[in-house]
Amino acid sequence: MRIESPAAFAEFRKSAQAKLAQRRAEVLVCCGTGCLANGAAAVAEAFAATLDGSATEVKTFTKRTGCHGFCERGPLVVLRPAGILYTKVKPRDVKEIVDKTLKGGTVIPRLLYKEPTSGQRIEHYQEVPFYKHQTRVAMRRIGHIDPTDFEDAIAHGAYGGLVKALGMTPEEVLREVEISGLRGRGGAGFSTARKWRSCRNAKGERKFVLCNGDEGDPGAFKDRSIMEGDPHSVLEGMIIGGWAIGAHEGIIYVRDEYPLAVVNLTLAIQQARDAGLVGQNILGSGFAFDIRISRGGGAFVCGESSALMRSLEGKVGEPRAKYVHATDRGLYDLPTVLNNVETWADVGAILEHGGAWFAAMGTTKSKGTKAFSLVGKVKNTGLIELPMGMTLRQIIYDIGGGVLNDRPFKAVQTGGPSGGCVPEALLDLPVDYEKLTEAGSMMGSGGMIVMDDRTCMVDVARYFLKFLTEESCGKCVPCREGLHQMLAMFDDLVAGRGKPGDIERIERLSRGMQLGSLCELGKSAPNPVISTLRYFRDEYVAHLERRECPAGICRDLTTYEIMPETCDGCHACFKACPVEAITGKVKELHVIHQDKCIACGACYDACPTQAIRFLPKHQLAARGVA
Amino acid sequence: MSIENSGKPVTLTIDGKPVQAHSGEFLLAVAQRAGITIPTLCHHPALEPYGGCRLCVVDVTEEGWDGWCKMVIACQFPVKEGIIAFTASERVIETRRVVLDLLLARCPDTPLIQRLAREYGIEKTSYVPNPNPTDCILCALCTRVCDHIGVSAIATVNRGIGREVAPPYHQPPPDCIGCLACAEICPTDYIPYTTSSTSRTIWGKSFEMLRCPTCGRAHITVEQARHFAGHGGVSEDYFTTCDACKRKQMAGTFQRLQGVLPAAAPPAR
Numbered sequence: 084m085r086i087e088s089p090a091a092f093a094e095f096r097k098s099a100q101a102k103l104a105q106r107r108a109e110v111l112v113c114c115g116t117g118c119l120a121n122g123a124a125a126v127a128e129a130f131a132a133t134l135d136g137s138a139t140e141v142k143t144f145t146k147r148t149g150c151h152g153f154c155e156r157g158p159l160v161v162l163r164p165a166g167i168l169y170t171k172v173k174p175r176d177v178k179e180i181v182d183k184t185l186k187g188g189t190v191i192p193r194l195l196y197k198e199p200t201s202g203q204r205i206e207h208y209q210e211v212p213f214y215k216h217q218t219r220v221a222m223r224r225i226g227h228i229d230p231t232d233f234e235d236a237i238a239h240g241a242y243g244g245l246v247k248a249l250g251m252t253p254e255e256v257l258r259e260v261e262i263s264g265l266r267g268r269g270g271a272g273f274s275t276a277r278k279w280r281s282c283r284n285a286k287g288e289r290k291f292v293l294c295n296g297d298e299g300d301p302g303a304f305k306d307r308s309i310m311e312g313d314p315h316s317v318l319e320g321m322i323i324g325g326w327a328i329g330a331h332e333g334i335i336y337v338r339d340e341y342p343l344a345v346v347n348l349t350l351a352i353q354q355a356r357d358a359g360l361v362g363q364n365i366l367g368s369g370f371a372f373d374i375r376i377s378r379g380g381g382a383f384v385c386g387e388s389s390a391l392m393r394s395l396e397g398k399v400g401e402p403r404a405k406y407v408h409a410t411d412r413g414l415y416d417l418p419t420v421l422n423n424v425e426t427w428a429d430v431g432a433i434l435e436h437g438g439a440w441f442a443a444m445g446t447t448k449s450k451g452t453k454a455f456s457l458v459g460k461v462k463n464t465g466l467i468e469l470p471m472g473m474t475l476r477q478i479i480y481d482i483g484g485g486v487l488n489d490r491p492f493k494a495v496q497t498g499g500p501s502g503g504c505v506p507e508a509l510l511d512l513p514v515d516y517e518k519l520t521e522a523g524s525m526m527g528s529g530g531m532i533v534m535d536d537r538t539c540m541v542d543v544a545r546y547f548l549k550f551l552t553e554e555s556c557g558k559c560v561p562c563r564e565g566l567h568q569m570l571a572m573f574d575d576l577v578a579g580r581g582k583p584g585d586i587e588r589i590e591r592l593s594r595g596m597q598l599g600s601l602c603e604l605g606k607s608a609p610n611p612v613i614s615t616l617r618y619f620r621d622e623y624v625a626h627l628e629r630r631e632c633p634a635g636i637c638r639d640l641t642t643y644e645i646m647p648e649t650c651d652g653c654h655a656c657f658k659a660c661p662v663e664a665i666t667g668k669v670k671e672l673h674v675i676h677q678d679k680c681i682a683c684g685a686c687y688d689a690c691p692t693q694a695i696r697f698l699p700k701h702q703l704a705a706r707g708v709a
Numbered sequence: 710m711s712i713e714n715s716g717k718p719v720t721l722t723i724d725g726k727p728v729q730a731h732s733g734e735f736l737l738a739v740a741q742r743a744g745i746t747i748p749t750l751c752h753h754p755a756l757e758p759y760g761g762c763r764l765c766v767v768d769v770t771e772e773g774w775d776g777w778c779k780m781v782i783a784c785q786f787p788v789k790e791g792i793i794a795f796t797a798s799e800r801v802i803e804t805r806r807v808v809l810d811l812l813l814a815r816c817p818d819t820p821l822i823q824r825l826a827r828e829y830g831i832e833k834t835s836y837v838p839n840p841n842p843t844d845c846i847l848c849a850l851c852t853r854v855c856d857h858i859g860v861s862a863i864a865t866v867n868r869g870i871g872r873e874v875a876p877p878y879h880q881p882p883p884d885c886i887g888c889l890a891c892a893e894i895c896p897t898d899y900i901p902y903t904t905s906s907t908s909r910t911i912w913g914k915s916f917e918m919l920r921c922p923t924c925g926r927a928h929i930t931v932e933q934a935r936h937f938a939g940h941g942g943v944s945e946d947y948f949t950t951c952d953a954c955k956r957k958q959m960a961g962t963f964q965r966l967q968g969v970l971p972a973a974a975p976p977a978r
Contacts, residue, residue: 558872563847599807
């Protein structure tokens, strides 16, 4: 059905909301990628099957939603309107939920979230600390709607911002975005309004609006969740952007490794086109804007703007110098605005609620909210969105619940391979663009990897180097040859083969790569190295000079042994060892056989009595135990 | 910065020296004209700038930037009024040194790289020398010239350190016309080929040669004549006579017209 005018849109929204209100209750089953991997599809099916028979009785509908964010506890089920959150739901729990909670009105304590410190069970999802501290803008509808249900999205406010925008002049829209202070959520943090304005002022009849959905940082998945869970928010932002800059074509560049995002976006575009929100004469305004999807082939470098545009042109996705901005000469050398998925998702809300509303959140220079993927050694891994300026401590401890197994916190890596590691001393750092950059890291894609004391910082830097070595396109010398040589030096360091002067060589090469590389991939590639050198230089020295890994991670430098006085023969290490290097009977002393041991540390992590310790390999060798 | 490709006259400063140019011109060309040398490896005046070797890095600043410099590559940086460029600042030299040091590790036996590295004070690479030394510096001049003449028989393939120049699937390239432009433009003579009076081989593909009916020299491949005839809108026959003989014939025609030589039967084409 085509919606011809703003009035017709309001009517349509009203009827969609009325239809929703008829439902007595809803079962929201998280069908984000994390929960699906944990079996959410079967849970949703079980609900649908059980409720279909009794739908008339309880008037409850099953809804397959996008990612709720609390991936650690999935599959997640939220019962509305009560807002009860059930975690780790199995298909076999479904009948009990229907009988006891939906029909009987009583909660099932076993399925409620248990607060780890107090042991208290929390009933409502808004009360769970993980959700309590969040403010969701870009992800405002995710988890509440079925991303494939157009009416559901409309009832929850989708395209409300677009209706407002089309009632304003493009200049007024630009000013609203300017007031909001929105900056690029892809990580670089360039002012969105300034970018739009340059493109609006650029000469040319044909202009492009692009969406960067090539999220490729290890540990980042916020763009994925937005595209999967609320694709209309992305479309809405792009149409508004097109109106503001005077473009009529939009392209979403999605990596092909995100199949569900491609499916949901494709469907959303079709729905929006059928409703007259995409295509000719949108809502009777006379404005035309079309959107299509282009699937990326999986090269990390194609997330870089100039490479992304080459890829869209059908050429090899390699960056080129950007002395002329894309807003003047971008895709096909025509004026182009490229924004990140999250940026586009913010735009609709900004137009809906006003720029001042958005600017009221955040810090002086970084306004609004920011989505993060919180992962690593943290209790509550998942997807979060919070106002800028929250401290790392609040994020990791209040929302994240602290370090896994209550181990000591060591560092948090932000910004993916282009970012850096922030140490414990800076835990009270308010998170915004400037503060993270000052700390030697960056906002980047919003990946946040928490690391505990069992993390070797040299090994971490090496991990990111290895990732980038594989992803460097190889066009320019500093990135191609520099990463290759840098990785070789790190391979030597973690294997105890470091040579005198290696640290200085690494620093010099880092500087050369930062200054000399063609694109941001190469320029920022040394960031993980530089930041770990800045805060954990002693670990580098230990690896290089003493051939020791202080965290006991680098296998070539570490060995494990069982302390006889503490071992109670519980047999846990025996079970944990993947190579059968441990022998011992239950209630007897266990022994690690060094000839078989691969120093993986599984026994150390499994031992309940801390009877296993690690020590530098050379110490054991000195004792004559080879 | 917006594009100012208007070509209006501008004045800029390179290494303290005022230089006239037109806005939008590339800094490298402007500097060269002013007699200032900036090293390059992947640059060729006949081809679009590429920006791969990073050897032509220079520092650029402007009035009001408070001394802050940004590092750019001269081959691709469009000049505008008032910019101040430093082609040999300390960090420019240091960046070039890192680049050459890395290239010397990749190509330890390549004379061109050895010479450039030595100019920057590097006798031996500080990195691990390539266990399989190559002369290919991946400047992509070969692939770009091949694209430029409309053939695109070869390309750079693979990513990162595995990048190389190759014909499709490492098979003799069907589109290659055997013109040798890639081999001729290669700054390190890395691309091997053989050519004789009857045939030519490059990239594993063999070509039949056309002989000049006048001097008998095998000067062009059949595919080359066909390709250029197709592009130039002339008949393939135009390419049978070699350039040298064509020049001689033309000179003769002029001389006869001027009465220096007696009229003769028109030369066979």
